[in-house]
Amino acid sequence: MTDAILLIHTEVLNGMSASPRHFQKWAEVAAEEDFPDADLSEETFRVRLTEEAAHGGAFVALWSRALTAWDFAEDPRWSPETAPRTDDRRNAVYHRLRFGADLRKALDAIVPVAHVPGVAVIAREHIPWYTSERAAARSFYWQAYDHKLREKGWPEASIASLDQASRAVVERLVDPEQSGFRQAKGLVVGYVQSGKTANFTGVIAKAIDAGYRLVIVLGGTLNLLRAQTQRRLDMELIGQENILRGADLSDVDSLVGIDYVGDDADWPQFVRHGGRPSVQRAFDIERLTTRDKDYKSLDRGIRTLEFEKREPTLPLYDPANLHYAAARVMVVKKNKSVLTKLVKDLKQVHGILGELPALIIDDESDQASVNTSNPEKWQKGATERTAINSLISQLLRLLPRGQYVGYTATPFANVFVDPGDAHDIFPSDFLISLPRPEGYMGVQDFHDFDSTVKGPERTVANSQEKAYVRGICGDGGDRLQEAMDSFVLTGALKLFRTDHGVPDGPFRHHTMLVHESVRTRDHAVLADQINAMWHQAGYTSTEGHGRLAALWESDFAAVSSARAADLPNPASYDELRSYVSRARQLIGAGGNAVVIVNGDSDRYFEQLDLDFDRTPHVWKILVGGTKLSRGFTVEGLTVTYYRRTARQADTLMQMGRWFGFRPGYRDLVRLYIGREEQLTKTSTVDLYEAFEAICRDEELFRQQLAQYAELIDGKPQVTPAQVPPLVAQHLPWVKPSARNKMFNAELVEIRSPGKPIEPAAYPTDPGALYRNTERWSPLLQAIPAQSVDLTDRFVGGNGSDWSFQARTVRVGHAELLAVLNGLEWEREGIFRPHLSYLAQLDGRLATVDEWLVIAPQLTHDNRVEASVLDSSPLSLVRRRRQDSKPSFSRISSVEHLRAALHLIEAAADAPTNALVGPRTGVALLYPVVDGKNEADVRAAVQLGKADPSKVVMAFTLVPPKSAIDSTRRLVRFQAKDSRHADDAIISAPRVP
Incomplete structure (x- = not known):
């Protein structure tokens, strides 16, 4: 009908x-x-x-x-x-x-509105060429990919977001039909295990539709990772007809040597184009690598890389030739031998390379690709490169129409590459930050960043940490047995949900990750320990069931009820008993529940049988180190046990394998992570807090990219070459790859209307601390003795969000600026970009009349109050500096900062606000003592007076939203040598 x-x-x-x-x-x-x-x-x-x-x-x-x-x-x-x-x-x-x-x-x-952010683009100005009309006119492979994503059940909003993000990359490449030579280089920043492959698959689809005819994907350092990327592109983009190349599926002999057919259960799901694309007014794709074969010296000679021209007298990039030529796609390892073969073959191609629009996609581009050779050891006037970096550089030289796009979740090594090196991989043309995708379980889901719920009131319903994080304390047992019990129990819950019709089931893979050390010998010992525990756990015994029942009641029942009430959940543990037996069988299949993952070779990984694409079910406990941290997606990861300490922020972030998509079992995810463990005799480490600090810095970096991406009068506020000084300023935990990869751009001003300014690197010298406290003295003595309950003023009388006591005083802008101008810092110049901005709020840039200074009073019973240079008694605040660094991880508490921001917002929206006017800033002032516990705070006080040489007068400033001029420019740079304003070659000052 x-x-x-x-x-x-x-x-x-x-x-x-x-x-x-x-x-x-x-x-x-x-x-x-x-x-x-x-x-x-x-x-x-x-x-x-x-x-x-x-x-x-x-x-x-x-x-x-x-x-x-x-x-x-x-x-x-x-x-x-x-x-x-x-x-x-x-x-x-x-x-x-x-x-x-x-x-x-x-x-x-x-069809609710998808309130998701768009991509943030920091880019040089470019010539628009990838118009909507041009994209629509040639979209054969993009349409095929779009259709495949719908088949896989992607929501419309996710497809639209991918469409937008991939377009943002392609439109900043060079027009493949352009007659002149130009290379564009860019970097796309995603999240760990967040779908970066989907983005670059979309980019490849649109790029080859537009006319790019050679695509080289650098797909990891192991063949397992390379093969995963190859299979993904073959399945979702290249398609059956291009793989078969005319072979008849009914003729067994014609299928010899063709991968996937007959040994891949998902072959029927590979994209179908309805026939060879070349007979459908499109073009074919020729694969120069396959699932099982990396790039090899070409069997049929260099003819494989030659392109036939429809019009021999015209160049390949002419539309008359370009859109009828087949595209070549290869996925290669970042391996010296493999890339050397590719470079050697390309060198034998004569003439056509100068006409060939090519695209290089570098997955995990901060791994192996970056040149780590020490410039101090170079011969004068010569650039020395590490092997992979040198080979990528040679590829770019051989392909004058080649475009380079790196993908990473940890971008800092890439943005510190020397942009003055024309043959290196610095993203000189664009830097694109992808939005957090829908359904992604990331850092925000394991930390209570902006929660105003007080500690005792936090529950599994209102606290991410309470729901998903289980601390491993040095003196509280290692909880390894509990983590393994959680793994078995969550496996049973997945099986239960599959039988009861969960939309995202069945759950093909179910894994647990254990990581305590980088040393391979430690992995063997740990694996033996877990194996012994597994065989002694008694999961079919009364004792074992009792242990799991108690864990269900004390943990999973409450979390699943609060977080996944719409999914099938058992009413009691009795409903899970039979599923526990099945989960145990799946995990122990093959006689071993534990797999060690720490090898260096492809052969080692082939023996593990850990190809999540080709293996029907992987239900295992994985024990390993850094081999699990790069590109290796642990599918079905549900329980993570993590105690290893890493000093580098990017290393620590890449080990966050617990980030990713968890459809149908998000509530079952558990992170067992080290809390306050003894590192040495004199120091402890809290891995969870370290992750939180690093992730806060990374999120701030992303937020600032989004902020600076806004065009002013149609022009970019910053270019990619100006991003690294921002990284140095806002990411104190991240160590640059090398200081000589910084730039000759000096950050001279940061404007922060309505945004917090919170310096962190205060002096450590007692004399400097004393002098700083003296400079604050006039303002401190003006603070009245009585406290004010600020709750009603902040929230209009209901007292539901913030409730704290504080002592407040109003000071003129010139008065506060006089204090700030005289302060000493751990490193000269670190506060200067902010001070430059604040100094102009006297009417030159905008006018700030006064500041409301708020000195919060702590509420806990063991707070320490003391006079600071004859001031009224103030609450001393304990904060800790980062290990071996002068910077504090944070200054303001969440509720105090949110209160300050609320005041500024209210003043902008309602100028009649009684507490803060539209030309009033807010300053949070804290007398800080650097210490591990309250005893350190009390040691800084004698007879009710704080020792000025032991107190850091720390602060957070929030200027009014009106504190900006009509240009709305947020940052300003100044070249160190005005004769070379566009050069960027040596370090900028480090800032907090």
Whole structure:
């Protein structure tokens, strides 16, 4: 039976791809000839939506795609005043469609607006070429990839976000039809295990559609990782017809040597193009590598890399040739031998390389690719490179039309590459930060960054740490048995959910990761220990079931009830008993529940049988070290046991294998991580806090990229060459690869209207601390003795968000600036960019009349109060400096900072605010004592007076939102040598 309504709506929406219009009128025109009796009323429309909502029919899918496309449109002519992915944009769409309130409500319920951020782009100005019209005209492989993602069940918003992000990369490459030579180099920053491969697959699809004819993917340092990337591209982009190359599936002899056919259960799911693309007015893709074979010296000679021209007298990049030539794709290891063969073959190609638009995708581009050779040891005037970096450099020299795009989750090594080296991989053209994808379980899901819920009031429902993190304390037992019990129990829960119809099941893989050391001999000892525990655990005994039942009751029942009430959960442990037996069998299959992962060779990994793509089920406990930290995605990871200490921030972040997508079992994830463990006789380490500090810094870096990505008068605020000084300033935990990879750009000003300024690197010298405290003395003595309850002022009387006592005083801007100008710092110049900004708030840039100084009073019973240079008694605050560094990890507490930001926001929105006006800033002031416990704080006080040489007068400033000029520029740089303003070759000052 013909579905008239679906056909009418499809025709109308196809005609509205450019912009939404009066839907009823268009529908009547579409129905007039073929379906004159169709009911086109909004009520019928609404009922049809409601009926299909539960099972997601074609009608709902049609409208989901249309609304999402309009929601994501960038600067559409039909609604230039609304921002993408906002309620305002959706309302503008409804207004143009002329929809009534009831229909709008139904659509919003079924297709809610995806309030997700877009990509943040820091880039040099480029010549626009990848227009919407050009992208739509040639989109064969992108459409195939788009269709595959829908088959896999990707939500419309996720596909639209990927479309936007991949377009942002492709449009900053050089036009492949351009006659002149130019190479673009960029870096795409994602999250650990967040789907970067999906992004660069989309980039490749769009790039080859546009005309790029050689794609080289540098896919990891192990063949296992390379093969995973190859299979992903083959399955989702290249497709069956290009893999078969004319072979007949019914002819066994013709399939000899063709991978996937017959030994890969997912072969039927590989993309199908409906025939060879070259006979469908598109072009074929020739694979120069396969699933099992990395790049080898070409068997048929260099002819494999030669391109036939349709018009021999015209260059390859001419449209008459380019769009009829087959594309070559290869996925190669970052291996000296492999890349040497590729470079050697390319050197034998004569003439055509100068006409060949090529794209190099470098996955995990901060691993192996970066030149780590020490410039101090170079011969004068010569650049010495490490092996892989040298070979990538040679590829770029051989491919003058080659574009380089690196992908990483830890970008700092890449952005510190010398941009003055034209043949290196510095992302001189663009740096793109991908948004956190929907459904991703990342750092925010394991830390309570912005929670205002006080410690005793935190529960598994309102605290991420309470729900997912289990601390391993040095004196509280290693909890390894509990972690292994959690692994068995969560396996049983996955099996239970599969049998009870969970949408994301069945769960193919189920893994636990244990990481305590980088030493391989330690891994063997630990694996033996876990194996012994496994065989002694008695999971089929009364004791074993009792232990699991207690763990279910004390932990998982409450978390699953609070976090996954919509998923199937057992009413009691008794419902899980039979599933525990099945989970135990799966984990112990093959006679061993534990797999050690620490080898260096491909042969070693082939013996492990850990190919998550080709192995039907991997239910194992993995014990390993750094080999698990790069590109190796541990599928089904549910329980992580992590005690290893890493000194480098990027190393620590890459070990965050517990980040990723956890569909259907997000509530079951557990992280057992070291807390306050003894590192040496004199120091302890808290891995969880270390992760939190690093992740805060990384998130701040991403936020600032997004902030600086906004164009001012159509021009970028910063270019990629100016990013590294920002990294040095805002990431005190991250060590640059080398100081000589910094730049000759001096950061002279950072403007922070409505944003916190919180320096962290205070002096350690007692004399400097004393002098700083003296400079604060006039202001300290002005602070009154009585405390104020600020709660009602902040939250309008309900007292629900913040409640703390503080002593406050108002000071003029010139008075505060006089104090700040005289302060000493651990490193000269670290506060100067902020001070330069603050100094201009006397009317030159903007006007700040006064500052409300807030000295919070601690509320806990053992607080220490003392006079500081004859001031009223103030609460002394304990903070710890980072190991071997002068910087504190943080200064302000979350609730105090949120209160300050609330005041600034309220003043901007309601200028009549009684406490803070639109030209008033807020300063949080803390007398800080560097110490491990409260005893250290009390030691700094004698007879009710604090020792000024032991107190750090620390502060956080939040200027009013009005403290900015009309240009809205946020940063300003100054070249050290004005004659070479565009050069960037030596270090900038380090800032907090």
